[in-house]
Amino acid sequence: MNADVTTSNQDDAALAAPRDALTKLAALLQADMEACNQAIVTRMDSPVALIGQVAAHIVAAGGKRLRPLLTLAAARMCGYAGGQRHVHLAACVEFIHTATLLHDDVVDESKLRRGLDSANAIFDNKTPILVGDFMFARAFQLMVDDGSLHVLHILCSASATIAEGEVLQLVTQHDLTTTEARYLDVVRGKTAALFAAAAQVGAVVAERPVAEETALASYGLDLGIAFQLVDDALDYAADEAVLGKTVGDDFREGKVTLPVLIAYAEGTEEARAFWRRTLEDGQQTEDDLPHAMQLLKRHQAIEKTLDRAAGFVRSAQEALTIFPPSALRDALMDVANYTIKRVH
Amino acid sequence: MNADVTTSNQDDAALAAPRDALTKLAALLQADMEACNQAIVTRMDSPVALIGQVAAHIVAAGGKRLRPLLTLAAARMCGYAGGQRHVHLAACVEFIHTATLLHDDVVDESKLRRGLDSANAIFDNKTPILVGDFMFARAFQLMVDDGSLHVLHILCSASATIAEGEVLQLVTQHDLTTTEARYLDVVRGKTAALFAAAAQVGAVVAERPVAEETALASYGLDLGIAFQLVDDALDYAADEAVLGKTVGDDFREGKVTLPVLIAYAEGTEEARAFWRRTLEDGQQTEDDLPHAMQLLKRHQAIEKTLDRAAGFVRSAQEALTIFPPSALRDALMDVANYTIKRVH
Numbered sequence: 001m002n003a004d005v006t007t008s009n010q011d012d013a014a015l016a017a018p019r020d021a022l023t024k025l026a027a028l029l030q031a032d033m034e035a036c037n038q039a040i041v042t043r044m045d046s047p048v049a050l051i052g053q054v055a056a057h058i059v060a061a062g063g064k065r066l067r068p069l070l071t072l073a074a075a076r077m078c079g080y081a082g083g084q085r086h087v088h089l090a091a092c093v094e095f096i097h098t099a100t101l102l103h104d105d106v107v108d109e110s111k112l113r114r115g116l117d118s119a120n121a122i123f124d125n126k127t128p129i130l131v132g133d134f135m136f137a138r139a140f141q142l143m144v145d146d147g148s149l150h151v152l153h154i155l156c157s158a159s160a161t162i163a164e165g166e167v168l169q170l171v172t173q174h175d176l177t178t179t180e181a182r183y184l185d186v187v188r189g190k191t192a193a194l195f196a197a198a199a200q201v202g203a204v205v206a207e208r209p210v211a212e213e214t215a216l217a218s219y220g221l222d223l224g225i226a227f228q229l230v231d232d233a234l235d236y237a238a239d240e241a242v243l244g245k246t247v248g249d250d251f252r253e254g255k256v257t258l259p260v261l262i263a264y265a266e267g268t269e270e271a272r273a274f275w276r277r278t279l280e281d282g283q284q285t286e287d288d289l290p291h292a293m294q295l296l297k298r299h300q301a302i303e304k305t306l307d308r309a310a311g312f313v314r315s316a317q318e319a320l321t322i323f324p325p326s327a328l329r330d331a332l333m334d335v336a337n338y339t340i341k342r343v344h
Numbered sequence: 345m346n347a348d349v350t351t352s353n354q355d356d357a358a359l360a361a362p363r364d365a366l367t368k369l370a371a372l373l374q375a376d377m378e379a380c381n382q383a384i385v386t387r388m389d390s391p392v393a394l395i396g397q398v399a400a401h402i403v404a405a406g407g408k409r410l411r412p413l414l415t416l417a418a419a420r421m422c423g424y425a426g427g428q429r430h431v432h433l434a435a436c437v438e439f440i441h442t443a444t445l446l447h448d449d450v451v452d453e454s455k456l457r458r459g460l461d462s463a464n465a466i467f468d469n470k471t472p473i474l475v476g477d478f479m480f481a482r483a484f485q486l487m488v489d490d491g492s493l494h495v496l497h498i499l500c501s502a503s504a505t506i507a508e509g510e511v512l513q514l515v516t517q518h519d520l521t522t523t524e525a526r527y528l529d530v531v532r533g534k535t536a537a538l539f540a541a542a543a544q545v546g547a548v549v550a551e552r553p554v555a556e557e558t559a560l561a562s563y564g565l566d567l568g569i570a571f572q573l574v575d576d577a578l579d580y581a582a583d584e585a586v587l588g589k590t591v592g593d594d595f596r597e598g599k600v601t602l603p604v605l606i607a608y609a610e611g612t613e614e615a616r617a618f619w620r621r622t623l624e625d626g627q628q629t630e631d632d633l634p635h636a637m638q639l640l641k642r643h644q645a646i647e648k649t650l651d652r653a654a655g656f657v658r659s660a661q662e663a664l665t666i667f668p669p670s671a672l673r674d675a676l677m678d679v680a681n682y683t684i685k686r687v688h
Contacts (some may be wrong), residue, residue, distance in 0.1 A: 048512045104476060107470045126451045126514055129473060133447060133480070134507035140484050140500045147493060156484045163478035168392045170470055 019041055021338035025331040026070055032072045032087055033065070039091035054131040058098055066227075066335075067198045068094045074202020074216045077328040085205040088142050089151065092197045096140035096155070100162060100194075102132035107170075108253055151201050158197035165189015173255045174280050176264050176272075183258060184225065191231075192224025199223075215319045219332070222316035226339045229309040232257035233302045236293055248289045254279045258308065259301040260292075266299045310340055364641065365682035369675040376416040376431055377409065382448035383435040387482055402442055410571075410679075411542045412438045418546020418560045421672040429549040432486050433495065437542045439483035440499070444506060444538075446476035449531040451514075452597055495545050501542035509533015517599045518624050520608050520616070527602060528569065535575075536568025543567075559663045563676070566660035570683045572620055573653040577646045580637055592633045598623045603645040604636075610643045654684055 026033055044055035068090035075086035105143065106125050120128050136159070143152050169186045172178045199220030203213040235250040236259060250257050256264075256279055264275050278284050296302055313336045322328050360391045370377055388399035412434035419430035450472050452466050464472050480503070487496050500612040513530045514521045543564030547557040580603060594601050600608075600623055608619050620635065622628050640646055667673050 044510075046508055048515070050509050050511050050515050051508065100477075104472055107473055125469075127511070129447055129451055130507060130510045130514060133444075134504060134511060136477070136480055137504035138499060139509050140496075144493060144496045144500050148490060149491060149493075152484075152488045152496070156481060156488050160478060160481035160485055163474060163481050164390055164392050164395065166474045167390075167394050167471070167478060170474060171392070171394050200681055 003220055021331065022064055022066065022069070023074060023336035023339075024108060025335055026065070028071065028195070028327060029072045029076065032076070033069070034095070035084065035087045036065075036068050036072065036090045039087055040094055043091060043142060044135075046134070050127065051131055051134055054102075054127060055135075058101070065094065067097050067122070068155055069335075070195060070198040070220060070223075070332075071202050073328050073332055074199045075205050076202075076214075077323060077332070078203050078206030078208045078212060079203070080206035082205070085146055086202060088146060089155075089201050089205065092142035092146075092155065093194065093201075094138045095135045095142065096162070097194060099132040099135035099139065100166070100190075102128035104166070104213075107166075108249075109315045115206070119179060130289055148204065151204050154197050154200055154204065158193045161189050161193040165191075165193065173253075174282070176256055176261070176275055176280060178256055178261060180258065180261060183256075183261060185332065187225050187228045188221065189191060191228040192221045195224030195227070196220035200282055208252075209324065215322045218319040219316045219336075222312040222319065226309040226312035226316065226336065228306050229258055229312070230339055232259055233309070237302055248292075251278070251289055251292055252284065254282045259296050259305045260306050262301040263295050263299045267295065271295055306340060313340055365412065365675065365678035365685075366413070369417060369672075370409070372672060372675055373413065373416045373420065376420070377413070377686060378436070379428065379431045379436045380409075380412050380416065380438070382432055384438055387439070388479070388488060389436060390478070394471065395475055395478055398446075398471060399479075402445070409438065411441050411538055413679075414539060414542040414564060414567075414676075415546050417672050417676055418543045419549050420546075420634055420674070421667060421670060422547050422550030422552045422556060423559075424546070426549070429490055430546060431491060433499075433545050433549065434542075436490075436499065437484045437538065437545075438488035439479045439486065440503060440506070442654035443476040443479035443483065443512070444534075446472035446479070448510070451510075452593075459587035460679055492548065493549055498541050498544055498548065502537045505533050505537040509537065513558050517597075519628070520600055520605070520619055520624060522600055522605065524602065524605055527600075527605060531569050531572045532565065535572040536565045537567030539571070540564035556665065559666045562663040563660045564681075566656040566663065567680055567683060570653040570660065570680065573602055573649050573656070574683055576603055577649045577653070580640055581646055592636075594631055595622070595636055596628065598626045599652075602649045606645040606648050607639050608641045611639065615639055650684060657684055659682060 040059060044052065044059065045323065046052060046055075071090040071093055072086055080086055088194065102120075106120050106128050109120070139159075140156075143155055145153075165186055165188065168182075169190055172182060172186060196217045197220070200213050202218040203216045232250065235247065237247075249255075259274060260279065263270060267275070274288075274295070278288050316336045317333050320329055320332055384403060388396065388403065390396060390399075415434040415437055416430055424430055448462075450469050453464070483503075484500070487499055488497075509530055509532065513534055516526060516530060540561045541564070544557050544561040547560045569672075576594065579591065579601065581591075593599075604619060606622065608616060611619070616633065618632075618639070622632050660680045661677050664673055664676055
């Protein structure tokens with residue numbers, strides 16, 4: 001990884017307005033994003049009213065649409081101008097993401113999603129399981145309609161990798177002996193695989209050489225890892241109103257994330273006993289979250305997590321250097337910086 | 345529907361050994377079934393050990409493998425001899441089925457599956473949700489490997505229809521005002537759509553004309569409806585040890601099925617109040633299941649449900665008459681009879 005691969009132009013942009021990187025990217029792709037949002041609404045439709053209600057709830061909640069943006073941006077940066085394939089595949093990527101969100105919230109018993117009550121909090125646990133299955137199936141139908149077996153291969157493999165990552169997380173999440181490498185395997189699966197596939201299919205629809213596909217997959221993968229690590233950090237650091245999720249969720253669910261693994265590795269025997277009681281045994285009192293945050297602070301675990309994330313951001317940016325400079329390439333570079341900068 | 349479409353040969357077989365119809369069909373396809381079971385085991389493999397454990401549990405529990413048998417039988421009856429596509433698609437169909445079983449058991453909070461503890465009873469609710477997602481994804485990978493967009497279209501559409509049927513069931517299952525037509529819509533979705541797709545893809549791999557595809561889809565659909573209606577009847581009639589599921593499950597879960605809809609439609613005001621209390625309001629005591637069974641008996645609701653099922657069996661058999669007589673066609677006719685006969 002090389003800290004100097006970003007262009008000075010892109011560095012300036014990051015310093016100037018890191019928070020606006022996503023908005024800027026979306027602005028460059030405004031017509032595509034509108035078409036994508038329209039496709040999402042149209043293809044979520046079903047004669048079964050409850051499916052429409054859940055879909056409307058989660059679509060209304062919005063979210064950043066980061067993954068479909070990656071597909072649209074990658075396709076356009078690669079010169080795609082042949083039709084609406086990128087729009088339908090972007091919608092497909094968002095469907096896969098939404099399906100996993102619905103199932104994740106049931107698995108984690110989360111009460112908030114995108115700043116609103118989660119589907120399981122409003123409906124019940126049954127509805128999001130089955131509507132999630134519908135969205136998976138609808139995503140696959142969108143891919144089949146696209147008609148490219150190569151695209152199908154990429155997105156189906158990503159779906160299997162996501163599910164494997166989620167199961168691996170179930171096994172490792174209360175285990176403080178999880179190594180950082182194994183933790184990164186979980187992150188690659190549950191989060192980064194879809195980022196990678198989303199970016200890669202952009203090159204596929206543009207019929208670019210395999211090196212460009214690989215570069216975009218690599219960008220997406222490293223971006224996804226950075227994104228998740230920052231998410232882990234934010235869970236102990238963010239303002240609830242800004243983040244749209246409850247601070248300390250991971251802690252209360254007993255989830256071992258990278259900040260905790262760092263603090264645990266460097267902690268005293270007493271601190272380790274604290275982490276074991278609260279995360280492995282799930283025995284928590286009201287004072288435990290503030291104490292956990294103190295321990296993380298003592299070992300600069302949030303900063304170290306963000307440092308790891310910054311490494312992946314640089315690596316993501318480096319992957320993009322095989323493409324000629326363009327407004328979209330700059331915007332994708334900025335999005336990588338935004339991943340980190342949103343924490344401050 | 346015509347009761348006389350079955351050949352006398354097939355009628356004799358049904359009278360002689362209806363219970364053996366599945367065994368007979370499997371015997372005609374022994375090598376294919378072994379290859380299919382092997383493919384299931386191979387493709388369920390994952391570096392994540394927990395996935396293998398859940399897979400082993402549900403594969404060990406076995407089940408009748410009725411859906412993959414339909415794919416194998418349809419392909420061979422259509423003269424397929426070009427390779428192992430039917431085997432991999434049969435495995436794919438079983439994966440889709442297994443994924444829906446895992447999710448169904450979480451949704452229904454079932455404790456038994458195929459005569460063994462269900463996955464959610466052994467593991468927790470989280471594991472089957474995520475392993476089910478993995479199996480869906482793996483099923484789609486198997487389809488992509490097959491490489492036919494037509495097959496992909498059929499099986500992806502079926503997957504979406506299944507999920508829609510499951511959601512529709514969620515909405516209607518505690519509602520005694522559900523019409524029989526709407527109830528059959530649920531059954532078509534949650535059960536029959538996969539039977540239809542399983543049989544249809546057999547004709548596709550054999551590259552048969554569209555009329556044969558349609559005939560097999562029609563056979564599968566009607567067979568699936570009959571199968572589910574008999575299942576509804578068995579829930580109030582069967583021997584637990586034989587069926588491998590708990591008698592009265594549907595009643596305890598407050599599920600409105602066809603026998604109940606029939607008894608409700610014909611019932612006194614007092615009986616209707618009973619059904620509303622027990623199924624819509626979910627207020628049940630120990631004596632309620634025996635009383636429910638008395639009410640069903642009074643209105644011959646089980647017999648009437650089985651009569652409806654018999655109509656679908658005849659219709660399924662009629663669809664097969666476009667194929668020339670063969671041992672496999674006879675066996676598929678017998679399987680349709682078996683659907684009904686297993687109740688006695």
